[in-house]
Amino acid sequence: MGGFPSIKQLFLLLFKQFFPPACPLCSHTFPSGYTDVFCPSCQSGFKPLPEASCSLCSLPFAGKSNSSHLCGRCIKQLPAYRQVYAVGLYEQSLRHAIHQFKYNNKIGLDRSLGILLEQTVVSHLNIDLVVPVPLHRKRLQQRSYNQALLLAREFARIRNLPVARDLLLKVCETESQQGLSAKERVKNLLGVFKLQGVVSARTILLVDDVMTTGATVEACSQVLLAGGAEAVYIAVIGRAI
Numbered sequence: 115m116g117g118f119p120s121i122k123q124l125f126l127l128l129f130k131q132f133f134p135p136a137c138p139l140c141s142h143t144f145p146s147g148y149t150d151v152f153c154p155s156c157q158s159g160f161k162p163l164p165e166a167s168c169s170l171c172s173l174p175f176a177g178k179s180n181s182s183h184l185c186g187r188c189i190k191q192l193p194a195y196r197q198v199y200a201v202g203l204y205e206q207s208l209r210h211a212i213h214q215f216k217y218n219n220k221i222g223l224d225r226s227l228g229i230l231l232e233q234t235v236v237s238h239l240n241i242d243l244v245v246p247v248p249l250h251r252k253r254l255q256q257r258s259y260n261q262a263l264l265l266a267r268e269f270a271r272i273r274n275l276p277v278a279r280d281l282l283l284k285v286c287e288t289e290s291q292q293g294l295s296a297k298e299r300v301k302n303l304l305g306v307f308k309l310q311g312v313v314s315a316r317t318i319l320l321v322d323d324v325m326t327t328g329a330t331v332e333a334c335s336q337v338l339l340a341g342g343a344e345a346v347y348i349a350v351i352g353r354a355i
Contacts, residue, residue: 138226139211151226152211159207160230163200163353171328172198172353187296193328194335195320195346199235201227204324204352212323212352216261224261227351228268235269235319235349242316242344244270244277247334248307250284266321269349275319281311282334291330299329307337314342319349326354 135144137153150157166175168185171193175185202208215223246262254260263279270277286306291299320334325348335346 138220138223139207139214151229152207156207156211159210160201161203161206161208163202170197172200172325174203174353174355193332194339195331195348198325198328198331198348198350198353199231200325200349200353201230201234201351202353204326204354208352216257216323219258221259221261221264224264224268228265229272231265231321231349231351232269232272235347239319239347240317241273241275241319241347243281243313244273244275244319244321245281245334245338246277246279247320247322247330248280248282248284250287250306252287262322265323265351269319269321278311281309281313282337283308283310291326296327296329299327300332303329303333307334309337309341312342313338315344317345317347318343319347321349323350324352324354325350 135148136142137144137156139152139156142153142155144153148154152160163172164174166181167173168175168188169182170184170188173185173187175181204212211223211227214220215227244266246260246266248262249257249260263277266277266279269275284306285308288302288306291302294302318338320331320338322331325331331348331350335348338346
């Protein structure tokens with residue numbers, strides 16, 4: 115019988131009337147017909163990477179040049195991974211969103227941030243496996259969740275790909291990377307990641323929330339490639355300068 119909404123449709127209409135869609139970051143109600151995952155105000159604070167950035171690690175260049183080429187660090191030593199995909203610059207609203215998600219238990223942001231991450235990685239990239247950057251068990255107990263795993267799950271759900279949550283382990287507790295120099299970050303991560311599982315001939319997307327010097331994703335990539343992976347690509351929400 116046409117013309118009459120089902121009970122489910124009526125329930126959804128009532129739910130939207132009493133609980134209209136709102137921004138997951140600031141909780142402001144979306145304008146009518148709005149389809150983006152964050153409100154216009156928050157979205158305006160998400161700064162995309164400039165065209166002038168490293169074509170491999172996505173490090174933004176200083177100045178107003180629109181050229182894209184390898185940065186000095188990548189020229190000196192090519193990283194183990196093949197490409198970095200980043201939603202935007204790690205500043206303003208995007209930095210706030212990551213901090214809320216990572217440190218203030220706003221785990222509901224995983225869906226919205228995961229959608230942005232999936233939209234950032236080119237659709238034609240043939241990925242076999244999605245792998246999150248792991249946390250050491252003590253850090254995981256303190257935080258109760260791994261933000262990289264939540265992002266990896268959302269990306270994999272959209273692309274219909276498998277997630278290997280325990281493929282990489284962080285076997286040593288390390289000093290926080292914040293405040294360390296690039297050389298200190300590399301030294302801080304020597305031998306801390308371990309592979310447990312088969313990755314032979316697989317193309318892997320390694321997921322994390324933020325990339326600064328790239329020491330963490332580089333260390334993980336080296337372990338995956340040493341284990342037989344075909345290639346490793348990186349996907350992050352924020353790219354720090």
